Amino acid sequence: MTTISTIENDPAGGQPPPAALLRAEPDRNCPLCPRLSSFREAARAREPGWFNSPVPSFGDPDGRLLIVGLAPGLQGANRTGRPFTGDFAGDLLYATLIEYGFAKGIYQARPDDGLTLVDCRISNAVRCVPPQNKPLPVEINTCRPFLTATTGTMSKLRAIVALGRVAHESMLKVLGLRSSAAPFAHGAIHQAGALKLYDSYHCSRYNTNTGVLTPKMFRSVFAKVRADLG
Numbered sequence: 001m002t003t004i005s006t007i008e009n010d011p012a013g014g015q016p017p018p019a020a021l022l023r024a025e026p027d028r029n030c031p032l033c034p035r036l037s038s039f040r041e042a043a044r045a046r047e048p049g050w051f052n053s054p055v056p057s058f059g060d061p062d063g064r065l066l067i068v069g070l071a072p073g074l075q076g077a078n079r080t081g082r083p084f085t086g087d088f089a090g091d092l093l094y095a096t097l098i099e100y101g102f103a104k105g106i107y108q109a110r111p112d113d114g115l116t117l118v119d120c121r122i123s124n125a126v127r128c129v130p131p132q133n134k135p136l137p138v139e140i141n142t143c144r145p146f147l148t149a150t151t152g153t154m155s156k157l158r159a160i161v162a163l164g165r166v167a168h169e170s171m172l173k174v175l176g177l178r179s180s181a182a183p184f185a186h187g188a189i190h191q192a193g194a195l196k197l198y199d200s201y202h203c204s205r206y207n208t209n210t211g212v213l214t215p216k217m218f219r220s221v222f223a224k225v226r227a228d229l230g
């Protein structure tokens with residue numbers, strides 16, 4: 001059953017970040033997370049043909065839908081430079097977006113496959129690949145201003161899909177909302193003013209292989225978004 005919660009803005013948490021932080025895309029050598037910066041440099045030395053930089057958002061800046069993932073996968077977005085491109089999670093995500101009209105073209109796991117997003121953008125809570133796909137809390141906090149800026153540049157934004165608990169919690173902070181009023185649950189919808197935040201389990205290989213997330217469960221989230229956006 002769908003849970004819909006209505007949540008109020010937290011005045012303290014809802015303050016806009018300083019103007020200096022209002023940049024949607026970090027530099028390719030962003031030094032703000034020392035551990036991730038070192039990991040990135042090691043990957044550049046080992047795999048010079050890979051992207052190995054903070055992965056920029058992909059899609060329509062004027063879209064009404066923003067999808068927020070966790071972080072680039074080592075051999076997925078970190079390799080190809082496009083969110084969710086080149087690893088298992090992208091197979092399910094892009095197939096679902098095409099099915100519900102949020103993408104068009106044929107996804108071929110390459111950034112030059114011609115796939116385009118429609119009324120939709122994809123970003124990550126953390127822009128650099130973390131070891132073992134696990135960013136530290138301090139890294140999630142440090143990278144949040146880029147997510148805040150990304151959200152702030154989308155003037156027509158109406159719907160946000162958070163893929164996993166980390167993306168959900170980070171989006172709550174971006175929106176200045178209390179996590180106690182909007183707990184993460186697959187299929188939950190949290191109303192925040194004119195925005196709706198939709199929760200989904202992350203479409204990772206682990207979650208789908210273990211049955212935590214089935215394609216049907218994943219599609220149901222985007223079916224709700226499509227029904228709400230029209």
Ligand code: SF4
Nearest residue numbers: 026030033054128143
């Ligand atoms: S994760 Fe974000 S803040 Fe940290 S180094 Fe990468 S781009 Fe910079």
